[in-house]
Amino acid sequence: MSNQRQASSASQVPHLSPAELSYLYTSLSLPKTPIRPDGRSPTQFRPLTAETNILPGTNGSARIGFADGTQAIVGVKAEVEKTILSNETLASERGAGPEPTDQEGSTTAAVGGHGSWVQMSIEIPGFRDDDALPVFLSEMMRESLVGAVGTDENSDMTGGLKGRLVINKRWHWRLYIDVLLLSQPLAYPLPLLSLTTHLALLSTKLPKLKSQGEEDPFFDDDWAVAEYLYPRSSPSTGAKISSSSSRPSFVRPPVTLLVISVGENIIFDPNREEIAVADAVLAISITRDTQAGHLRLLSIRTVDPPSRLTQPGVPNSENVNMLGAVAPTDDIAVLNPVTGEEEVPGVWRPRRGGAKRSVISEMVKTVLKKGGVGEEVLEGLEGVEVS
Amino acid sequence: MPLDTSTTYPLTKLRLDGRRWNELRLIQAQISTNPASSGSSFFSMGNTSIMCSVHGPAEGRRGDASGSAGGAGAIVDVDVNVAGFAGVDRKRRAGGSDRQSSRIATTLRSAFQSHLHTYLYPHSTISIHVSVLSVDGSLLAAAINACTLALVDAGIPMPGLLTSCTAGMSGSASTPQDPRNNELDPLLDLSLPEEQELPVLTVGTTNSVPVGENNMDTDEEEMKVAVVTMDSKLHCTYVETMLAVGIDGCSQIRELLEGVIKGSSRA
Secondary structure (H helix, E strand, O other): OHHHHHOOOOOOOOOOOHHHHHHHHHHHOOOOOOOOOOOOOOOOOOOEEEEEOOOOOOOEEEEEEEOOOOEEEEEEEEEEEEOOOOHHHHHHHHHOOOOOOOHHHHHHHHOOOOHHHEEEEEEOOOOOOOOHHHHHHHHHHHHHHHHHHHOOOOOOHHHOHHHHOEOOOOEEEEEEEEEEEOOOOOOOOHHHHHHHHHHHHHOOEEOOEOOOOOOOOOEOOOHHHOEEOOOOOOOOOOOOOOOOOOOOOOOOOOEEEEEEEEOOEEEEOOOHHHHOOOOEEEEEEEEEOOOOOOEEEEEEEEEOOHHHHOOOOOOHHHOHHHOOOOOOOOOOOEEOOOOOOEEOOOOOOOOOOOOOHHHHHHHHHHHHOOOOHHHHHHHHHHOOOOO | OOOOHHHHHHHHOOOOOOOOOOOOOOEEEEEOOOOOOOEEEEEEEOOEEEEEEEEEEEEOOOOOOOOOHHHOOOEEEEEEEEOOOOOOOOOOOOOOOOHHHHHHHHHHHHHHHHHOOHHHOOOEEEEEEEEEEEOOOOHHHHHHHHHHHHHHHOOOOOOOOEEEEEEEEOOOOOOOOOOOOOOOOEEEOOOHHHHHHOOEEEEEEEEOOOOHHHHOOOOOOOEEEEEEEEOOOOOHHHHHHHHHHHHHHHHHHHHHHHHHHHHHHHO
8 A cells, every 4th residue: 555655646657577668668669650558549548438427416427437447436516605705806896896787797707716616536545535646636637627717818707617607796606526436546547537527527517597696596496407517519508698708518628638658659548558668648638618619728737757667677788697698789879869868779768757849749739630639539528428 | 394204204104205114215236347346336225325346355465564463364444435425415524534434434344354254365355445426324234235245246255145224213212112002113224314313223134045954944044133233312122123124124135135146147
């Protein structure tokens, strides 16, 4: 157990020998055509099963299971809470005072939503709540959720999650997102947790508001008329929306994808062995929130690559046991074009992290481009029946 | 809406959710739900639903703490996690675990430590992980049933299925039972509103599967009470009635679980 705790941000390093690591690295870094241990293409995800609305006691829930048996359940609960107005917002409210007619506009301007209204907690078996891995993961996912509107200052405050949680000036929703990983994390659990959270948020419904304006909120008892937190594209849901700030139905919760680079190659949804030899591990959060349906990059975070902690191999030229047994010309150190380090081919050296700019920009491009991986993932998730 | 079981029940003889006194809630059970563990199960009684996974028997990881204790047999290690979204209101927890889940974990550990044939696995640990997905009463009983299913799925030998159920009385039952004018009925399988208001008793029973010569001449299968817990106050004259009802519920659940286990091996 203490062994697990030490593996702070990256998952546990599998017990692979330097020779195995080197073999893996070589096959994954083959120019243009990486060979993955499980035969997937570089952008292919592992097969998964997904279902939504599995827990009647929550506002929205989802379960995703990967074929290797790792499963996650996410439950979203919403509570109404009184908004505590800060001095700053009070001041801006006074400024917006002269125009009380424009109710919708002044409401959203006064209370644009707050990041702390979304709370996220992750339970991973074998880890405590305050261990590094759950805390880091939940913050990584929460910041992209909340940040999805941080930049969207101009017109559609209601389009983002923070703005959506505003009921009126004095009341707001508080969203609790609880993520349960049901099995030991076999690979770095981020993609699984992120996809499950996305699905749960898609299926989240809030009761329909009956009160208007600044009244104390009062909701419709009928759960059948409840509205989706992220409005769906079906025409019935987008019924009562003022024309000025149309709540776009194409806004989707963000998805965080795990991407690794090995040599010049970019590999999506890596399994544990692949992460162990990665040069750089990136968590890229994307969302769809523009009219044209383009994807938007929300955040990129680097994840400590576990390859740093692996044991290096010893080249024959430096191995005392092999002294004189091989001709010294056998292994000549060459300069690795990617990392800029001297390496002997076939001998594993722990990666020091860091990746070329061109590789990182290529990663982002692969995610964001039209018909790229990001679009594919979002469409795949959209296809899951949300009943 | 005030819940007043004690006044409505005598009139209708129907409980808040429309059940009679001796009816169980809808039970759904499944085994082998999670391929990543040695054994796993899903169990729901009404709106109480629990997922359970078992790892092991495997070599214990804690070298120093249980090095000598594990020599005789396997150690059962139970971890109960009540999800934040399980209740009606989202529960805020400070720190790792709360009192309720650690009490359930302790009860489960002592129940299964003595129930399983642990002597077959010296120097090893059987770790059970219980995730409570939604809470609606009879939590300990449901957890015991879920663990039994998962342990069966993991193939860990035990003398018989350990099943559990709750029983209560339809009133506060603080005065001695009056044999002439008995207006209180025992209730089976309490839901959360009932559990909060009425005295409740959790009972778990096991049957030992007859082996050898005795195999043929068993007309009445032998049942043993393995677990009894009760938190509420109750006059002692009622305990026998409640136990009888609870034990009857346990045997109903046992039949259901046997069906699930036998049915899944066919598929």
